[in-house]
Amino acid sequence: xxxxxxxxxxxxxxxxxxxxxxxxxxxxxxxxxxxxxxxxxxxxxxxxxxxxxxxxxxxxxxxxxxxxxxxxxxxxxxxxxxxxxxxxxxxxxxxxxxxxxxxxxxxxxxxxxxxxxxxxxxxxxxxxxxxxxxxxxxxxxxxxxxxxxxxxxxxxxxxxxxxxxxxxxxxxxxxxxxxxx
Numbered sequence: 001x002x003x004x005x006x007x008x009x010x011x012x013x014x015x016x017x018x019x020x021x022x023x024x025x026x027x028x029x030x031x032x033x034x035x036x037x038x039x040x041x042x043x044x045x046x047x048x049x050x051x052x053x054x055x056x057x058x059x060x061x062x063x064x065x066x067x068x069x070x071x072x073x074x075x076x077x078x079x080x081x082x083x084x085x086x087x088x089x090x091x092x093x094x095x096x097x098x099x100x101x102x103x104x105x106x107x108x109x110x111x112x113x114x115x116x117x118x119x120x121x122x123x124x125x126x127x128x129x130x131x132x133x134x135x136x137x138x139x140x141x142x143x144x145x146x147x148x149x150x151x152x153x154x155x156x157x158x159x160x161x162x163x164x165x166x167x168x169x170x171x172x173x174x175x176x177x178x179x180x181x
Contacts, residue, residue, distance in 0.1 A: 031173075100120070
């Protein structure tokens, strides 16, 4: 996968992406999460291993679509911690099995930038979401977007914070590779 330096060396043109229906390639996509814990002294990292999605590129080059994350697929490589993250204290995956990003508009901007607007639903609560993604791959049949997004978990009712040890927002890195249908 291309990083920001690769993108700077090899400009990616959104004009290569053709209008039509697109489906997320789970094998070429990932959602990673990082959050400070132990009063900011340590960072817990993990990955949601099950993602799906679809999109539509419109004739004007804008796009809309969705990304669905299986909340129970979060893997931090610590089974006890993962069980707690899936519990009612945090993700409550028994009652809210999915995290959904519904993109109402993705508009190409300057260079490889794509302005994304939509909504994020976590724990049954929906909040507006806007961020800038980077187009790292664009051909007639594939398109890959990468974005770094910060999410304030308390805005979705995730307030568990024993002894105040979890500080700040969770940082997500999303790579979404779409294939033309």
